[in-house]
Structures are given as structure tokens and as C-alpha cells.
Amino acid sequence: xxxxxxxxxxxxxxxxxxxxxxxxxxxxxxxxxxxxxxxxxxxxxxxxxxxxxxxxxxxxxxxxxxxxxxxxxxxxxxxxxxxxxxxxxxxxxxxxxxxxxxxxxxxxxxxxxxxxxxxxxxxxxxxxxxxxxxxxxxxxxxxxxxxxxxxxxxxxxxxxxxxxxxxxxxxxxxxxxxxxxxxxxxxxxxxxxxxxxxxxxxxxxxxxxxxxxxxxxxxxxxxxxxxxxxxxxxxxxxxxxxxxxxxxxxxxxxxxxxxxxxxxxxxxxxxxxxxxxxxxxxxxxxxxxxxxxxxxxxxxxxxxxxxxxxxxxxxxxxxxxxxxxxxxxxxxxxxxxxxxxxxxxxxxxxxxxxxxxxxxxxxxxxxxxxxxxxxxxxxxxxxxxxxxxxxxxxxxxxxxxxxxxxxxxxxxxxxxxxxxxxxxxxxxxxxxxxxxxxxxxxxxxxxxxxxxxxxxxxxxxxxxxxx
Amino acid sequence: xxxxxxxxxxxxxxxxxxxxxxxxxxxxxxxxxxxxxxxxxxxxxxxxxxxxxxxxxxxxxxxxxxxxxxxxxxxxxxxxxxxxxxxxxxxxxxxxxxxxxxxxxxxxxxxxxxxxxxxxxxxxxxxxxxxxxxxxxxxxxxxxxxxxxxxxxxxxxxxxxxxxxxxxxxxxxxxxxxxxxxxxxxxxxxxxxxxxxxxxxxxxxxxxxxxxxxxxxxxxxxxxxxxxxxxxxxxxxxxxxxxxxxxxxxxxxxxxxxxxxxxxxxxxxxxxxxxxxxxxxxxxxxxxxxxxxxxxxxxxxxxxxxxxxxxxxxxxxxxxxxxxxxxxxxxxxxxxxxxxxxxxxxxxxxxxxxxxxxxxxxxxxxx
Numbered sequence: 001x002x003x004x005x006x007x008x009x010x011x012x013x014x015x016x017x018x019x020x021x022x023x024x025x026x027x028x029x030x031x032x033x034x035x036x037x038x039x040x041x042x043x044x045x046x047x048x049x050x051x052x053x054x055x056x057x058x059x060x061x062x063x064x065x066x067x068x069x070x071x072x073x074x075x076x077x078x079x080x081x082x083x084x085x086x087x088x089x090x091x092x093x094x095x096x097x098x099x100x101x102x103x104x105x106x107x108x109x110x111x112x113x114x115x116x117x118x119x120x121x122x123x124x125x126x127x128x129x130x131x132x133x134x135x136x137x138x139x140x141x142x143x144x145x146x147x148x149x150x151x152x153x154x155x156x157x158x159x160x161x162x163x164x165x166x167x168x169x170x171x172x173x174x175x176x177x178x179x180x181x182x183x184x185x186x187x188x189x190x191x192x193x194x195x196x197x198x199x200x201x202x203x204x205x206x207x208x209x210x211x212x213x214x215x216x217x218x219x220x221x222x223x224x225x226x227x228x229x230x231x232x233x234x235x236x237x238x239x240x241x242x243x244x245x246x247x248x249x250x251x252x253x254x255x256x257x258x259x260x261x262x263x264x265x266x267x268x269x270x271x272x273x274x275x276x277x278x279x280x281x282x283x284x285x286x287x288x289x290x291x292x293x294x295x296x297x298x299x300x301x302x303x304x305x306x307x308x309x310x311x312x313x314x315x316x317x318x319x320x321x322x323x324x325x326x327x328x329x330x331x332x333x334x335x336x337x338x339x340x341x342x343x344x345x346x347x348x349x350x351x352x353x354x355x356x357x358x359x360x361x362x363x364x365x366x367x368x369x370x371x372x373x374x375x376x377x378x379x380x381x382x383x384x385x386x387x388x389x390x391x392x393x394x395x396x397x398x399x400x401x402x403x404x405x406x407x408x409x410x411x412x413x414x415x416x417x418x419x420x421x422x423x424x425x426x427x428x429x430x431x432x433x434x435x436x437x438x439x440x441x442x443x444x445x446x447x448x449x450x451x452x453x454x455x456x457x458x459x460x461x462x463x464x465x466x467x
Numbered sequence: 468x469x470x471x472x473x474x475x476x477x478x479x480x481x482x483x484x485x486x487x488x489x490x491x492x493x494x495x496x497x498x499x500x501x502x503x504x505x506x507x508x509x510x511x512x513x514x515x516x517x518x519x520x521x522x523x524x525x526x527x528x529x530x531x532x533x534x535x536x537x538x539x540x541x542x543x544x545x546x547x548x549x550x551x552x553x554x555x556x557x558x559x560x561x562x563x564x565x566x567x568x569x570x571x572x573x574x575x576x577x578x579x580x581x582x583x584x585x586x587x588x589x590x591x592x593x594x595x596x597x598x599x600x601x602x603x604x605x606x607x608x609x610x611x612x613x614x615x616x617x618x619x620x621x622x623x624x625x626x627x628x629x630x631x632x633x634x635x636x637x638x639x640x641x642x643x644x645x646x647x648x649x650x651x652x653x654x655x656x657x658x659x660x661x662x663x664x665x666x667x668x669x670x671x672x673x674x675x676x677x678x679x680x681x682x683x684x685x686x687x688x689x690x691x692x693x694x695x696x697x698x699x700x701x702x703x704x705x706x707x708x709x710x711x712x713x714x715x716x717x718x719x720x721x722x723x724x725x726x727x728x729x730x731x732x733x734x735x736x737x738x739x740x741x742x743x744x745x746x747x748x749x750x751x752x753x754x755x756x757x758x759x760x761x762x763x764x765x766x767x768x769x770x771x772x773x774x775x776x777x778x779x780x781x782x783x784x785x786x787x788x789x790x791x792x793x794x795x796x797x798x799x800x801x802x803x804x805x806x807x808x809x810x811x812x813x814x815x816x817x818x819x820x821x822x823x824x825x826x827x828x829x830x831x832x833x834x
Contacts, residue, residue, distance in 0.1 A: 071766075076723045205766075292686045293679075349679055412722040415685030421799050428803030435807050439814040443821065 035238035044163055044234055045172060047227045049179040051112070052156050054224030055119045055149045056183030058217050059087065061126075063284045064191035064302065065210065067291075072207045073135045077285070081408030084284050086139045087146035088401035095393035096255070098151035099386060102158060109232035112155040116228035118148025120221040127218055131211025150393065152224075153180075159231060163238075174320075178313040183220075185313075188287075188306035191217065192298055257380075257387040264379045264446060265388060267437040272372060272396050274429040275337060277403035278344065279365055282423055283308060285407060289347075289416055294354055304358050311362030312369075319363075320370040327452035329371045329378075330441060334434045336368035341427045348420030378448050468595055468619070470587060472519050482586035483744060484597045486619040488636055489515050493544075495784055496537055497639045499617040501583040501599050502743030504662075506550040507617065507641060509706060510748075511784045514542035526747070535747035545705040546666045547695060548749065549782050550740035551578050551643065553660035554613060555759070558652040564764035566658065573651045575660070576603060579741040581613070595619040611648030611774075615641055623788075629720040630711040630779055631683035633790055638783030644718070645776045655770045658761040659778070662740035663733075664749050667695040667705050669756055673730050675712070680790045685722055687713045691730060692787050693758075707787040714762045714778040726763040728778060733758045 031037040062069055062083045070080050102111040122145025129137030156176060164172045195213045199205045202212070283305060290301035323332050343361040346352055380388045403426070410419045441448040447455060468486045483500040494517045498508040522534040537543055554576040557566045566572065581601035589598040596618040602608035623635045634640055645657060663669060673693045681688055692709040696702070716724040736755040739746050762776055763769075770776060781787070 070723065074723075076721065288686075293681075293688045351677055351679065411685065413685070415681035415683075416688075417680050417682050417796065421796050425799050425803045428807060431807040432810060435810045435814060439810075439818055442818055 035234075035241050041163060044231065045175070047231045047234070048156060048159050048163070048172070049176055050227045051116070051159070051224055051231060052153060052176065052180050053183045053227075054116075054123075054221035055145075055152050056180040057187045057220040058119070058123045058126075058145065059149060060184050060187050060283070061191060061214060061217055063287060063305070064188045065195060065213065066285070066288050067298075068192075068195055068205070068210055068213075069130075072205065072210045073130065073133070073138070075135055076408075077411045078405065078408035079135065081281065081284065081404045082139055083142050084281065084404040085401040086142040087149065088397040088404065090143060090146045091150045091397040092394050092401065094147060094151055095397065096387075096390045098154045099390065101151070102155055108155060108158055108162070109235055112152065112159070112228045113225070113232055115148040115152040115155055116221075116225040119145055119152060120148075120218065120225045122146070122148060123214070123218040123221045127211050127214035129211075130207050130214050133207040150397070159235070162235070174317040177316055181309040181313040184309040185306045187217070188302050188309070189299075192302055254384075254387055257384045258391065260384070261388065261391075262379055263440055264437060264444070264448065265376065267433045267440065268372065268375055268379070269392055269395055270433040271333065271337070271430045271437070272392055273399035274426045274433065275340070275368060275372075276396055277399045278340070278423040278426040278430075279308070279361070280400055281404045281407040282344075284404065285411060285419070290354055293416060294351070296354075304354050307355070307358045308362040308365055311359060312366040315363055315366040316370060319367045323367070323370045323374075325452055327455055328449050329375050330434065330438045330449040332371035333368060333375070334431065334438065336364040336371065337427060337431045337434055339364035340368070341424060341431065344420060344424045344427055348417060348424060375448055379446065468590070468592055470590055472521060482583070482599070483521075484586055484590065484617065485519050486595060486639070487519075488619070491515065495637060497617075497619050498535075498744065498748075499586075499597060499599070499639075500742070500744040501586065501601070502531070503579040503745075504550050504552045504740060504742045505578060505583065505599055505601070505615050506548055506740065506742040506745050507639065507782055508548040508745060508748055509546065509639070509782060509784055510537045510543060511545040511705070512537060512542040513544050514539065517542045521747075526743075531743045531747040533747065533750075535744055537748075543666075545695070545784065546748070547669075547706045548664045548740070548742075548745045549641070549708060549780075550662045550664075550742045550745055551615065551659065552662045552740055552757070553577060554645070555658040555660065556651055556655050557658070559654045559656045559769065560652075562654065562765055564656065564761075564767065566656070566761060573655075576613075577741075578613070595621065607649040607651060609649070611646055613643070613645050613648070615643050617641055625683055626779075629684055629715060629725075630687065630713055632709070632711065632779055632781045633683070633788045634781055635783070635788050637785045638781050638788065640779060640781050642777060642779045644778070645770075646718075647774050648770075650770045650774075653769065653771060656761070656763050657770060657776060658759050660757060660759050661708075662736060662755065662757040663693075663708070664739060664745060664753050664755050665695045665706065666749075666753055667697050669693070669695045669733070669754050671733055671756075673733065673758070678790055680792060680796075682793055682796065683790070684711050684713060686725065687711050690790070693733065694787065704786050706782075706784050708780060708782050709787045710778070710780040714776055716768065716773040717775055718777065720777070724773070726767045726776075728760055728762045729764075731759040731761070 031039040032043060034040050062080065066080060070076070102108055106114055122141050122143070124141070125144055126138050126141030129135065129141050160169065160172045160176060191213065194216055195209065198209050198212050202209050286305040287298070287301045290296040290304055291298060296304065323329065339360055343357040343364065346357040347354060376388050376392065377385060407419060407422070410422055438449060447458060450458065468484065471483055472485050483498060486497040488495040488497070492513065492515060494512045494515055496510040496512070496517070496519060498519070500506055500508070517537055517539065520536045520538050525531070525534040556573045556575070557571045558573065559566070560571065578601070581603050583599055583601040586597050586599055591597070596616060598614060598616045600612045600614040602612045617639060619639045620634045620636055625631045625633045632640060643659070670693060673691050676690045676692065678688055678690055689712050690709060691712055692707050694704045694707040696704055712728050713725050714728045716726055733756040736757050739749055739751060739755060760778070762778065
């Protein structure tokens with residue numbers, strides 16, 4: 001339906017970008033060029049994984065360079081946290097629109113390239129702001145970056161489904177997630193080093209040094225943009241050769257569905273918001289916290305701050321497997337929340353080595369992601385899934401934007417203890433929601449907390465109805 | 468609180484503020500004074516009727532020695548003094564924040580040579596405070612000054628302004644700031660020399676205590692205290708000097724104005740600090756020590772970015788006050804942890820009643 005103009009657009013786009021003459025290719029081709037062959041899919045997978053690398057790498061640039069940003073741009077912590085808030089604002093809306101834009105307006109290939117360009121241009125603006133010494137320009141850059149960031153992740157998933165559905169899809173999702181975490185981790189650990197080298201080279205620190213470092217970080221976005229172009233080309237080529245369709249996100253967003261959302265779903269939203277706001281803004285501010293409270297060196301602080309992401313990369317598939325096998329999602333969610341609460345309390349009320357708390361948080365964070373997100377599918381019918389997920393991400397971003405600002409000003413005025421207590425309060429909120437979810441589900445006879453065997457039984461008895 | 472106790476005719480240049488804190492069976496005397504280097508003298512007596520006696524004739528004649536007494540002398544339990552003697556300035560060319568190279572130091576400002584403002588006009592009886600500002604006649608202090616604000620306290624509390632040290636009626640506070648002084652280089656950093664006299668044994672090291680509570684001094688998780696105990700390594704504490712290792716680069720401190728401060732190890736001195744009133748009260752032969760406080764570290768902005776530096780220290784008698792969690796923290800944690808627990812309990816009971824026999828024990832593992 002979206003067909004004709006989209007196809008035309010893409011053909012010119014693809015040709016002008018690739019510059020190859022595809023028609024002249026011989027009919028018999030080696031495995032690596034054959035779209036139906038595994039080897040070719042692996043090549044595609046590589047591009048797919050690096051598609052999101054740039055945006056994940058640059059998302060946490062501010063966290064990796066917190067002291068430098070605050071000193072070079074002369075902003076306080078609330079100003080600094082605005083960089084995260086500005087990233088989240090566009091996504092409050094785009095979580096609904098992203099899928100629509102990809103399916104109906106741009107198409108997956110062009111859409112990916114467009115979102116990739118937003119990410120790249122946003123990072124360039126961000127870096128230019130630093131280079132020129134204008135903090136508002138940096139904020140504007142983060143806003144543009146945010147427009148591309150989350151939607152690019154949707155595009156990445158769509159590509160994955162399109163190429164690997166019914167094959168190695170779960171593995172691919174896992175790999176993409178690991179890649180995202182890898183991007184964050186590499187960023188956390190390398191940006192300070194890059195900055196120091198530029199500083200030595202320039203012989204002085206200042207906003208120019210910061211700008212150059214961020215420009216270097218922008219190269220990852222350029223790289224990801226090139227991956228987007230390559231993917232677009234390969235996808236179009238595969239379409240012509242295999243006569244398959246361009247991928248769709250399949251997301252249908254109907255805002256009127258919202259009124260039909262059951263109480264359980266709202267509780268899941270509440271858990272999602274109040275849990276994630278105690279993780280991401282905390283990691284954004286973590287590096288300096290570890291330096292100031294635990295006397296860590298900057299390098300150690302960066303390492304411990306990125307451990308959550310590092311753990312999440314290998315732990316997600318394993319924990320996902322465990323949750324799948326056992327069911328009882330609500331219980332797992334509650335466990336994850338309690339563990340995170342414990343980790344935050346350790347950081348707040350003790351001088352214990354933060355590696356313990358952060359590792360615990362890393363495991364809990366992965367566990368929560370594995371157990372929480374699939375629950376949505378149990379409580380809403382399939383045709384409302386897109387809306388439900390869109391809504392969930394949207395309010396998550398809203399929460400992140402607001403809490404990032406709040407966290408910055410709490411830290412500026414009240415210090416780390418109160419900030420940590422505030423995060424604990426958020427986690428307690430999530431815990432309350434989880435407990436309520438358990439009871440609501442119990443009373444309404446829902447299937448959220450059934451073990452997987454009970455779910456299988458239910459599925460057998462009542463196959464057309466259940467998800 | 469009184470100025471120049473016992474002085475009949477007002478006279479300039481001999482300012483001494485006396486604060487008496489009377490307890491049921493003891494009295495604390497705080498004397499803040501500026502003859503020579505600015506000093507704060509603390510005396511603990513075990514009588515509620517002890518008083519300060521000054522031989523003003525001798526003082527006005529310039530003969531300080533022995534002219535300040537707290538009577539009856541037998542009631543004096545413990546006495547100590549803190550004197551600000553020097554302001555160091557060094558040229559931190561390599562931005563190390565660590566003045567190792569003796570050649571990087573400019574000649575220090577000797578605070579005994581400063582001319583100090585009259586205390587009279589700055590006394591605030593309601594707030595129990597007085598401010599002393601001084602300068603020398605060099606060019607660098609043309610617009611600038613080094614000021615000390617002394618406060619005593621009637622009850623437990625803390626300042627609204629950072630570092631918000633916790634104080635009680637047994638303590639007094641000095642806030643010291645260096646405003647608008649022309650630094651002698653573009654990379655100037657400052658350090659302060661503190662000398663002390665104590666009638667008891669003052670520890671040969673400053674204890675740095677960790678505190679998880681940074682609510683009143685954001686991002687500072689340490690408290691430094693330097694205490695005096697009677698004689699041998701007794702754990703009893705008679706007096707203390709306590710501070711947070713932070714200085715601020717503006718008069719209205721904000722988070723980003725904080726700059727760390729470090730202290731050297733105390734060294735023993737052989738003569739009394741150059742303060743007239745300290746010499747008037749103390750005799751030679753007591754324990755005298757000195758330490759330096761260095762402000763800011765490598766990478767922090769130099770003095771000339773704001774031309775302001777302030778640091779606060781609590782000087783008191785008895786055991787130093789200790790921070791504890793604020794009611795805010797307690798309330799949030801109690802509500803935060805209590806609500807889910809209560810929900811689990813009530814929810815569990817509720818669910819048991821309504822779903823008797825179905826899944827009665829299902830709620831337990833959540834906890």
C-alpha cells in the first residue's frame with residue numbers, strides 16, 4: 001500500500017548511494033552474495049549490529065565525560081542532566097510515531113538512513129556546541145540526536161525480524177542487545193582517555209578539547225550511518241533477487257486502545273517508569289559519585305560505572321532463558337526490584353566496595369528487562385501490542401526526562417545521599433507496583449505469574465484465545 | 468557575649484570578644500581576638516561562676532604577658548587556642564595543586580602584621596557572631612581582605628550555608644574567607660597556616676572520618692578532626708578542631724564552587740603563636756603545634772577565576788558533634804520500605820481470605 005512511491009524513492013536512493021550496476025550481476029553467485037544463504041545473512045547481521053553502535057556509543061558520551069563537560073562548559077549538575085532530558089523529550093512522542101514513520105512514510109530502508117542521519121547530525125551539532133562553547137547548542141544537538149536514537153532501534157529490530165524470522169531471530173536479538181551494551185561500555189571506558197590525549201595534544205583543557213573529543217565520537221555515528229546505507233542496499237538487492245517484501249515494524253498504534261488497557265498493564269507501566277528512572281540517570285551521574293564517595297580513580301570509576309552494561313550483555317540471554325523456562329514473571333520482576341533496591345541501599349548507606357552493588361544491579365537490571373517486557377504480551381491482545389509497547393516506551397522516556405532534571409538539581413542542592421535515597425524511593429515505588437500487580441493478577445486470575453508449565457497447559461486447553 | 472570585658476574607656480586595636488556559655492556546673496569561655504594574628508581561645512572551667520579578668524592597664528601599655536586570666540584559676544579544666552598565622556600563596560605553574568616546590572611560594576602574608584578592623588561594629592548579639600576583616604598595606608590587598616567570622620551557638624543546629632557544619636552549644640565556628648585579593652600570579656593557589664596551643668595533649672595527626680551522609684555538604688563524604696586528649700593516649704576528648712575537607716569559591720556556595728582542601732600533618736612548635744591575647748593567657752611549655760591547609764587540587768580553577776575562597780572550621784570543647792541521618796532520609800526510607808511490606812502482609816491476608824485453598828502461600832517468596 002505504501003508501495004509505489006516508497007519503492008521508487010528507494011531505488012533511486014539505493015542506486016545513487018551504492019553506485020553499482022546490480023543488473024549486470026551473474027545469476028550464479030558465491031554464497032556470501034546469495035541473500036538466501038546463511039553466510040550472506042551473517043554479513044547482513046554484522047551491518048545490523050553496527051547500525052545501533054554509534055547511537056549507543058554516543059548516548060552515554062555525557063556520562064563518560066561528566067567532569068569535563070561540567071568544567072569546560074561551566075554548567076552545574078542540573079544543567080548537565082539536561083543533556084539527558086533533551087534526549088528523552090522527542091522520544092515521548094516518537095515512540096508512537098517511529099513505527100508509523102517507518103512503515104507508512106519512509107519505508108524501512110530510507111527510514112533507517114534518515115534516523116541514522118539524525119543521530120549523526122545530532123552528534124555533530126552536539127560536538128559543535130562544545131567546540132563553539134555554546135551549551136544551548138549542545139542541548140539542541142542532543143534533541144536532534146534523540147529524534148534518531150530510539151527510532152533507529154525500532155528500525156534495527158524490524159530489519160532483524162525481516163531477515164531472521166523463523167531462523168536465528170532470538171540469537172540475533174540477543175546479539176544486537178549485546179552490541180548495544182558493548183557500545184555503551186566502550187564509550188564509558190574510552191572517552192575519558194580520548195579526551196586526555198586531545199588535552200595533551202592541545203596542551204590545554206577547554207571546550208575546544210571537549211568538542212574535538214565529541215567530534216571523534218561522532219565518527220561512530222558516521223560509521224553506523226554507512227551501515228544503514230549498506231543495509232538498505234543489501235535489503236533492496238535481496239528483495240529483487242528473492243522477491244520478498246520490505247520489512248515492516250507491524251506496529252499499529254491506536255491511541256484509543258489506551259482506554260481498554262487493563263489495570264495490570266498500568267501497573268507494568270508504573271514498574272517500568274519507576275525502575276528505569278533509578279538506573280539510567282544514576283549511571284549518567286555515577287562516574288563522579290564513585291570518585292567522590294569511594295575515592296576511585298577516574299578510570300576505575302568509569303569501569304565500575306559501565307559494569308551494569310557489561311554484565312547485561314552476557315546475562316540477558318541466560319536470564320531470558322531462565323525466565324522463559326520457569327515463568328512466574330511477576331516474581332522475577334519483584335526479585336529484580338528487591339536486588340536493585342539492595343544495591344542502591346548499599347551505595348547509599350555503606351562504604352562497601354561499589355563493585356558488589358553495581359554487579360548486583362547489573363544482574364538485576366538484566367533480569368528485570370527479561371521478565372518485565374514480555375509481560376505486556378500476556379495482558380493485552382495482540383493487536384494492541386504495538387500501542388502498549390509504544391506507550392510504555394513513551395512514558396518511560398517522559399519519566400527519564402523529568403527524573404534526569406530532578407536528579408541533577410537534587411544533587412546540586414542536597415548531595416549524593418539524598419539522591420540515592422530518592423532513587424531508593426523510586427525503586428520502592430516499583431516494588432509497590434510489583435506487589436500490587438501480583439495481587440491484582442492473583443485476584444483477576446491472570447496468567448502473569450503462572451509457571452511456564454501451567455501456561456503451557458492453559459495454552460493447550462484454550463489455544464485460540466491465549467497469546 | 469561582650470566586647471573587651473572590664474575595659475572602662477573604649478580603645479581601638481585591642482578588640483576581644485568574649486562569649487560565656489554557662490552550664491549547670493561548668494562554664495565555657497570563648498575569646499575571639501585580633502591582637503597580632505587573629506585567634507580563638509577556648510577555656511573550660513568546672514565552676515558556673517568563673518569569669519574573665521583582664522589587666523587592661525598592662526594590656527594598653529603593650530605588656531600582654533599574664534594579663535588575661537580566667538578566674539578562679541583552679542577551676543580551669545582545659546584551655547586551647549587556634550591562631551591563624553600565615554596565608555601562603557604559591558604559583559601552581561604545572562597545575563598540580565600540591566605545593567612541593569619551595570620556590571613556587573611567594574613570601575607569605577604574616578597575619579600578625581595585618582591591620583584588623585574594629586570588632587565593635589560587627590558584633591551581632593542576637594546571632595552571637597562577630598566578624599574580623601584585615602589587610603596589609605600591600606598592593607594586593609588594596610580592594611581585598613581576609614575575613615574571619617566567629618559564631619558561638621546557644622543550641623544544636625547547623626548553618627544554612629555550606630559546608631553546614633553541625634554545631635552545638637559547646638562549639639564555635641570560624642568561617643574564613645579571602646575576598647578580592649589580587650593574586651600574585653595567574654596560577655595562584657592559597658594555603659593557610661594554623662597554629663594551636665593546648666593545655667592537654669593534642670594528637671599528632673588529624674583524623675579523617677568517613678561519613679556516608681553528605682546531605683549538608685554535597686559530595687563531601689569526609690570529616691577531618693584534630694582532637695586533644697588528657698595526657699597519654701586516652702580516648703577521652705577534651706577539645707577539637709573539626710572541618711570538612713572542602714572550601715568554596717564563592718560567597719553563596721553552589722555545588723560547582725566546591726574545591727577540596729587538604730591538611731598537612733601537625734608539627735610541634737617551640738614558641739607561642741604570635742597573638743597578643745594568646746601570649747597573655749598561655750604560658751610557654753604547653754603543647755603547641757601547627758599545620759597547613761592547602762586549598763584546591765590539580766585541575767581545579769585557580770583563585771583568579773572567582774577571586775574568592777572560603778573555608779569553615781568548628782572549634783569546640785568536649786566531644787565533636789557527629790552527623791546522623793536527617794528525618795527526611797529516615798522518613799523516605801521508612802515509608803519506602805514500609806509500604807511494600809505492609810502491602811505484602813495485608814494483600815496476603817486479603818488474598819488468603821478470598822482465595823482460600825487456592826494459592827494461600829503464594830505471597831511469601833516475594834519478600
